[in-house]
Amino acid sequence: MGPAEWILQNSSTRNLERTAGGAVLAVRRNAAVDTRIGGTIADLSHPNPLLAQLKSAAEKEDPMTYVDGFIVAVPKKNLEAYREMASKAGAVWREYGALSYVECIADDVKPGKLTSFPQAVQLEPDEVVAFAWVTYKSRAQRDAINEKVMKDPRLAGMMDPNAPIFDGKRMIFGGFETIVDL
Numbered sequence: 001m002g003p004a005e006w007i008l009q010n011s012s013t014r015n016l017e018r019t020a021g022g023a024v025l026a027v028r029r030n031a032a033v034d035t036r037i038g039g040t041i042a043d044l045s046h047p048n049p050l051l052a053q054l055k056s057a058a059e060k061e062d063p064m065t066y067v068d069g070f071i072v073a074v075p076k077k078n079l080e081a082y083r084e085m086a087s088k089a090g091a092v093w094r095e096y097g098a099l100s101y102v103e104c105i106a107d108d109v110k111p112g113k114l115t116s117f118p119q120a121v122q123l124e125p126d127e128v129v130a131f132a133w134v135t136y137k138s139r140a141q142r143d144a145i146n147e148k149v150m151k152d153p154r155l156a157g158m159m160d161p162n163a164p165i166f167d168g169k170r171m172i173f174g175g176f177e178t179i180v181d182l
Helices: 003-010 049-061 076-095 139-151
Strands: 016-018 024-027 032-034 041-043 066-075 100-105 127-136 172-177
Touching: 066 076, 066 139, 076 100, 076 127, 076 139, 127 139, 139 172
Parallel strands: none
Antiparallel strands: 016 024, 032 041, 066 127, 066 172, 100 127
């Protein structure tokens, strides 16, 4: 264990400024932290390499999330059925550990000259674009959760091939690493 990790585990919490998720942002000014390594006390109110190590360790504690994104064309007549299906599916994803599950319906989405959401899903006049995402702690967690979700019988019951709620052949989906999360 390095000194920064030791400080994170052994510092008085009143001297640490944390994010809502618990990651350490900084050590409060003039906070003396007893490292008990050789019996010395480090005063982190002055710039030094230990502070940089502390911030680096804090960033490793709170890594960026992983996101699955989906875009589909939903017939307007099926919007309520889609909403019900999405609510049930979202509950299954959350049950298995997804951090969040969000479904949105296009409100201000226009066809483009070269590319657009409507063009991407080959939108028909009687359809609307649905945009959804699921967040996870990591790619590994996403893979484990999706394996369970795909085997869950509750989802299989929602996908009647004789009465599809949307055309799955026009679905666009993929996994994304988060690079900015403010």
